[in-house]
Amino acid sequence: MNEHFRRSAELQERLHELVPGGAHTYARGADQYPEHMSPVLVRGRGARVWDADGNSYVEYGMGLRSVTLGHAYEPVLDAVRAVLPDGISFTRPTELELLAAEDFLRLVPGADMVKFAKNGSDATTAAIRLARAATGRRMIAICDQPFYSVDDWFIGTTQMDAGAPAPDTVKFRYNDLASLENLFTEHSGQIAAVVLEAATALAEPEPGFLEGVRRLCTDHGTVLVFDEMITGFRWSAGGAQAVYGVTPDLSCWGKAMGNGFPISALAGRRELMELGGLRTEAPRVFLLSTTHGPETVSLAAFRAVVRAYTEGDPVGRMEQSGVQLANGVNSVAAELGIARAVSVIGRPSCLIFTTKDTQGEPSQPFRTLFLQELLRRGVLGQSFVISAAHTDQDIEHTIEAARQSLIVYRKALEAGGVDGFMEGRPVAPALRRYAHPRMAPIRRIGNA
Incomplete structure (x- = not known):
């Protein structure tokens, strides 16, 4: 030890x-x-x-x-302290939900509506559900990027797929428009949504790539979904779509929205988002319905983050x-x-x-x-x-x-190697099939 x-x-x-x-x-x-x-x-x-x-x-x-603002960032903590005495969770919406939605939609002008949740997977899976309902299709095309969701439609494509049914998910390569075009040809009329991060730490979109993805989705009646979990509030307050000028149909947000407080969001075009609302004659989509999605603490934290990005850089x-x-x-x-x-x-x-x-x-x-x-x-x-x-x-x-x-x-x-320099076993990929090579010691509990 x-x-x-x-x-x-x-x-x-x-x-x-x-x-x-x-x-x-x-x-x-x-x-x-x-x-x-x-x-x-x-x-x-x-x-x-x-x-x-x-x-x-x-x-x-x-x-x-x-x-992104630092641990225990005082303006966020002050905003949280201000709402605590008035309660956190209620049986009806609060005005804070309206104010937070207004703040969000001012940052993301390509979106008409937003719904808050607690983690990114809730948002991305809700986007998949909307896309499938809107198109009547099941297949999802995802870019070959590391992570989108804990849910079956994505986890079933990883090495850590035990317990997940084979998903209706296919992959294309980033900055390779032809690989996406091939999917649309091979699976004509079957792709409900195309999901990707518009950019990553290591990859910027080549000229015309995002515009081409947007065009293909429009031409094939497919919903374009941007995963803004990392790019949102790290590329810009308006996410990658604000930086690169390409507007998706739906976008999914989380991580830095609350500077560590738990909050995520699904945003997008009104005609899609309303499929989960009360202003539609179509069969309703069970979109997002979370007990803790609209609790006041994280919404107050989010509004304080917006202020920090508005007033500073x-x-x-x-x-x-x-x-x-x-x-x-x-x-x-x-x-x-x-x-x-x-x-x-x-x-x-x-x-x-x-x-x-x-x-x-x-x-x-x-x-x-x-x-x-x-x-x-x-x-x-x-x-x-x-x-x-x-x-x-x-x-x-x-x-x-x-x-x-x-x-x-x-x-x-x-x-010629790490022997004699490194203590213990090396780290291992997080999403691997078996616990080895970093399996934890098995301990017997009690008398078992």
């Missing part, structure tokens, strides 16, 4: 006994971090977090990209800090002669880092070694996804931590 993580290790073991996977999100699992170095966190402020052992870290990833701050961080770490890697193995890449507000082995191939063991050495130097993160709360001092701390970590990394490259 690593003595610097003793309390965290004890808590993690108890979590494994009570919570499947030891975490409520697979991306937060202990298997995503170096073995025996999976901090259990107790608090955060700004861009820093503290674990149960009292260790302090500059955090990246920021709540799986859900925190969080995206600009993230872009500026991201450039500073990427340039700093990449300069260190170049100085040490290992730029081909480790590099910080992607949109400045949504950076990731590469970790390659002696053959120049992506490597989980070398990734684990880098994560391990960063943790030892007070940096926590599966990526370098930044927030507007990261200060110049945070960036300088990270660059120096990366320098010391990359010195170790270079030694491992020179030695």
Whole structure:
């Protein structure tokens, strides 16, 4: 046991006994971090977090990209405190629901209506249901991007598909319009929706790609759905559709909407959204009906986030800090002669880092070694996804931590591998078929 993580290790073991996977999100699992170095966190402020052992870290990833303004951002907390004395959940709508909807639709002018929920999968699956109802078709075409939903229509396409029926889902390639055209030809008249992220950390749309997707969907009577979970409030307050000027029929939002408070949204054209309302003569769609979707705390947090984006420039701050961080770490890697193995890449507000082995191939063991050495130097993160709360001092701390970590990394490259440098087993992909190679020890509970 690593003595610097003793309390965290004890808590993690108890979590494994009570919570499947030891975490409520697979991306937060202990298997995503170096073995025996999976901090259990107790608090955060700004861009820093503290674990149960009292260790302090500059955090990246920021709540799986859900925190752009910083942990415990006071204007959001003030807005939440203001509504708490008046109750949280009621049997009828509140005025706050109207005000939040107005705020949202001012940010996303291509949408006529919005419905709030609690997590992104609710929104994306509701979009699928609407598209199927509107078109009378079942098939869904998704772009080859990492994640859309916990529901069967997507999970059935992943390696972790146990228990999920084979979905009516087909895939096309990003920035490859011909691959989508081929799907429309092969499955003529069958595709209800095309779902994609308009951009990702590593991929910007090539000229004409999004416009071509829009045209194909219009020509084939298919509903175009943009997943704005990451791009919303990180590319811009109006999402990727505001940046690239292409309007989908439906868009799905979440993550940074509440700066960590749980809120998501489905937005889109009135004629589609009303299929789940009371102004339609068509068979009604069970769209979104959530007990906690309209609770006042998260709606108040969302409105405070909108104010922060209206009155300030969080995206600009993230872009500026991201450039500073990427340039700093990449300069260190170049100085040490290992730029081909480790590099910080992607949109400045949504950076990731590469970790390659002696053959120049992506490597989980070398990734684990880098994560391990960063943790030892007070940096926590599966990526370098930044927030507007990261200060110049945070960036300088990270660059120096990366320098010391990359010195170790270079030694491992020179030695031909991580043996003798990395403790424990390497990290593993979150959505894999079996728990191995990071299966947690099986403990017998009680006398069983």
